[in-house]
Amino acid sequence: MLSSVRVFAPASASNLGPGFDVLGLALGRPGDIVDAELADAPGVEIVEVTGDGGLLTTNPAQNVAGVAAQSVLSHLVATSHGGSGAGLLDRPGVRLRVHKQMPLASGLGSSAASSVAGAMAVNELFGRPLTRRELLRHALAGERTASGSTHADNAAPSLLGGFILIRGYDPLEVLDLPVPPSLRVVVVHPHCRVETAKARALLRGHGFPIEQAVANLGNLGALIVGLYREDLELVGRSIEDRLVEPLRMSLIPGYRQVKEAARRAGALGCSISGSGPSVFAFTDSDAAAARVAAAMREAFREAAGLESDTFVGPINTTGACRIE
Amino acid sequence: MLSSVRVFAPASASNLGPGFDVLGLALGRPGDIVDAELADAPGVEIVEVTGDGGLLTTNPAQNVAGVAAQSVLSHLVATSHGGSGAGLLDRPGVRLRVHKQMPLASGLGSSAASSVAGAMAVNELFGRPLTRRELLRHALAGERTASGSTHADNAAPSLLGGFILIRGYDPLEVLDLPVPPSLRVVVVHPHCRVETAKARALLRGHGFPIEQAVANLGNLGALIVGLYREDLELVGRSIEDRLVEPLRMSLIPGYRQVKEAARRAGALGCSISGSGPSVFAFTDSDAAAARVAAAMREAFREAAGLESDTFVGPINTTGACRIE
Numbered sequence: 083m084l085s086s087v088r089v090f091a092p093a094s095a096s097n098l099g100p101g102f103d104v105l106g107l108a109l110g111r112p113g114d115i116v117d118a119e120l121a122d123a124p125g126v127e128i129v130e131v132t133g134d135g136g137l138l139t140t141n142p143a144q145n146v147a148g149v150a151a152q153s154v155l156s157h158l159v160a161t162s163h164g165g166s167g168a169g170l171l172d173r174p175g176v177r178l179r180v181h182k183q184m185p186l187a188s189g190l191g192s193s194a195a196s197s198v199a200g201a202m203a204v205n206e207l208f209g210r211p212l213t214r215r216e217l218l219r220h221a222l223a224g225e226r227t228a229s230g231s232t233h234a235d236n237a238a239p240s241l242l243g244g245f246i247l248i249r250g251y252d253p254l255e256v257l258d259l260p261v262p263p264s265l266r267v268v269v270v271h272p273h274c275r276v277e278t279a280k281a282r283a284l285l286r287g288h289g290f291p292i293e294q295a296v297a298n299l300g301n302l303g304a305l306i307v308g309l310y311r312e313d314l315e316l317v318g319r320s321i322e323d324r325l326v327e328p329l330r331m332s333l334i335p336g337y338r339q340v341k342e343a344a345r346r347a348g349a350l351g352c353s354i355s356g357s358g359p360s361v362f363a364f365t366d367s368d369a370a371a372a373r374v375a376a377a378m379r380e381a382f383r384e385a386a387g388l389e390s391d392t393f394v395g396p397i398n399t400t401g402a403c404r405i406e
Numbered sequence: 407m408l409s410s411v412r413v414f415a416p417a418s419a420s421n422l423g424p425g426f427d428v429l430g431l432a433l434g435r436p437g438d439i440v441d442a443e444l445a446d447a448p449g450v451e452i453v454e455v456t457g458d459g460g461l462l463t464t465n466p467a468q469n470v471a472g473v474a475a476q477s478v479l480s481h482l483v484a485t486s487h488g489g490s491g492a493g494l495l496d497r498p499g500v501r502l503r504v505h506k507q508m509p510l511a512s513g514l515g516s517s518a519a520s521s522v523a524g525a526m527a528v529n530e531l532f533g534r535p536l537t538r539r540e541l542l543r544h545a546l547a548g549e550r551t552a553s554g555s556t557h558a559d560n561a562a563p564s565l566l567g568g569f570i571l572i573r574g575y576d577p578l579e580v581l582d583l584p585v586p587p588s589l590r591v592v593v594v595h596p597h598c599r600v601e602t603a604k605a606r607a608l609l610r611g612h613g614f615p616i617e618q619a620v621a622n623l624g625n626l627g628a629l630i631v632g633l634y635r636e637d638l639e640l641v642g643r644s645i646e647d648r649l650v651e652p653l654r655m656s657l658i659p660g661y662r663q664v665k666e667a668a669r670r671a672g673a674l675g676c677s678i679s680g681s682g683p684s685v686f687a688f689t690d691s692d693a694a695a696a697r698v699a700a701a702m703r704e705a706f707r708e709a710a711g712l713e714s715d716t717f718v719g720p721i722n723t724t725g726a727c728r729i730e
Contacts, residue, residue: 102616104624249628249644250621257631257640289613292426295622295649297574300428302623304573306630307581316581320573325619 086119087206091199091402092243093184093393094191095269095355095362096235099321100301106191106235107245108398109269112184114195115405116147118203121175126152126204133182146193147180147200150224154204157220158211176204185391187275189356191236197224198240198402206404214242214401218256229278236356243401245309261397262312266371268363269355270340270378272388276333281357284329297324314366318350321364327353334359336385340378347377368394410443411530415523415726416567417508417717418515419593419679419686420559423645424625430515430559431569432722433593436508438519439729440471442527445499450476450528457506470517471504471524474548478528481544482535500528509715511599513680515560521548522564522726530728538566538725543578553602560680567725569633585721586636590695592687593679594664594702596712600657605681608653621648638690642674645688651677658683660709664702671701692718 092113096106121127128140128148142148155176178200186192201220205212212220221237238256239246249255301320308316331337334354340361344352348370349363361378365371375392382388416437420430445451452464452472466472479500502524510516525544529536536544545561562580563570573579625644632640655661658678664685668676672694673687685702689695699716706712 101623101627103620104627247624247627247631249624250646255628257628259631285616288616290616290619292609292612292614292649295614295619296427298619299425299622299626300571300573302627303425303428303571303630304579304581306627307571307583310634316573322574325616 084207086117087203087404088115088117088406089199089203089206089402090115090405091195091202091240092398093195094236094239095267096191096233097326097354097356099305099351099353100298100323101235101247101305102323102326103233103235104248105246105302106239107267108239108243108401109190109267109393110395110398111393112190114183114192114199115181116196116199116203117179117181118151118207119177120173120207121177122173124174126155126176126178128178128180131180131182134186137186138180138182144227145180146224146228147178147196149227150197150200150221151176151178151204153220153223154201154212154217158208176207178203185271187277188271189276189354189358189360190269190271191240191356193228194221194225194236194240197221198237200224202241202402215256217241219254231282239401241402243399245397247306259306260309261399262309262314262317264366265314265317265397266365266368267395267397268349268365268371268375268378269360269393270375270382270390271360272335272382272386272390274335274359274388276358278357281330281333285326288329290325294324297322314350314364318364321351321353323353330354330358334361335388336382337361339385340381343377343381344374347374349374408531410441411527411728412439412441412730413523413527413530413726414439414729415519415526415564416722417519418560418563419591420515420557421650421678421680423629423675423677424622424647425559425571425629426647426650427557427559428572429570429626430563431591432563432567432725433514433591433717434719434722435717436514438507438516438523439505440520440523440527441503441505442475442531443501444497444531445501446497448498450479450500450502452502452504455504455506458510461510462504462506468551469504470548470552471502471520473551474521474525474545475500475502475528477544477547478525478536478541482532500531502527509595511601512595513600513678513682513684514593514595515564515680517552518545518549518560518564521545522561524548526565526726539580541565542580553606555606563725565726567723569721571630583630584633585723586633586638586641588690589638589641589721590689590692591719591721592673592689592695592699592702593684593717594699594706594714595684596659596706596710596714598659598683598712600682602681605654605657609650612653614649618648621646638674638688642688645675645677647677654678654682658685659712660706661685663709664705667701667705668698671698673698
């Protein structure tokens, strides 16, 4: 039983290419940090939220980290878990500090990272009674608070690391995909916002012709084959989305130009990260990743007058973890 | 240079589970046979078609085997191929005999098998100037005659063998998937017909909600992961089709009962083969396959008063081949 823990949960790129709502990967950075400590009052209290520009609530029933933390805590109480068992009876509450280290509504899985960090922090605090995979549904409880719908392709990679496929939600089934060692991910976050709810509303009520679904099925399958074969060219050319990208690209100023710049700079493939405005690309080396990142940032500046942050590196295969 | 050859091309199960138009596999039997011999008159002549109950034309411009054969022949003439080179000049024509050994409009890729056999027979006759993969587009030219649209998930497995994913059509990209050695396929063909054109018309103009596409994306990805992991349970539960099966199942009398019978008899998964009326199931052993086949046949009899043929075995990893 620890009196306090600090957990880091990484950003993630979801809705990857053809894999809307089913495919996501974990980034090395950025990510959110949650500090948790035992408290005498039952339940979850959020002492402070930093790095959010004052946008997030400290009400634990409305803050995603609070909801996820409460979900774990309630489960531990209900199942009489909690390390040695004595801890929960003695000090049944948790105090959280949530440190946002990434932009909101950026397409980087910000709410998923906070949810994951909140869930894992409580679990660590009580001696890790739940496995990582068991934590997922608690993290999703938090995520649901933010998006109103359950989609696990941010929370699962943030929690578990790696490249993740969601087979389905009923029951939730999460599969690890291979991570080719030389694959590099570039994520460029332009300084504008896309509300997830607005991006999802574009899809609601829309009827997709079968041909568009077929195109995504072929590419999703090929992308997975490419990961198993470590064929990065195949992975890259399978980053093609006929379903969602055509509807959502208009939400991202300069998207066409940024994608074209990525291609010209040598990206293997490029599409929207999450519901945007972040855009991701794949490359096969650090050098190519640096070139592509610079080209994409420049394109956002030229085409849309937007400054950007760029994140470059291998896929994060660790996922969320205790730090310090 | 041979004066005559005989080629066998196997049946195939396409539109596999979640993989409409992108996923297919080759069966061991049934299959079509095409005999080809050199002829003095240029072009393709179809001397006879057997086993078709008089339904197919011997007009080589309208018979799928004839169209595929002519496509190869024209290509060889245009590129001055044809074995030693002398053959095509001496005897530039081909006479075909097409022996249908499977029912038409059965969901077993009958037209694809004839197309593949026609294309391969000509290629073999002239000393195999084209590779198997090069033959695919010629086989598809035949297939297009039958269905009016290009879909390669029957022709590709019939030609190449194995479990095949079509990434896309522009350009055509065909990927081999792993074939778990213990996977067994059951195909049950009830004695009724579903016209491919009618089955496709059900989908035309239909708008699919994004959730249905997402369900198929998750299952298609998981099915491929299952093949790589040799996890037959995962392969089986990923045989789930939210896009097409709900629309097409009404074309197959007794479908619900047959599927339920397969499940009760121990099938790992079950869905429509091609556009039906054949139904396929996966099992993990020969014994289970025999049980499932018997249960499905019985269900077709009880629920719809239909007799059936059943085909049971491993996936055919050879594909089309010269015989005798």
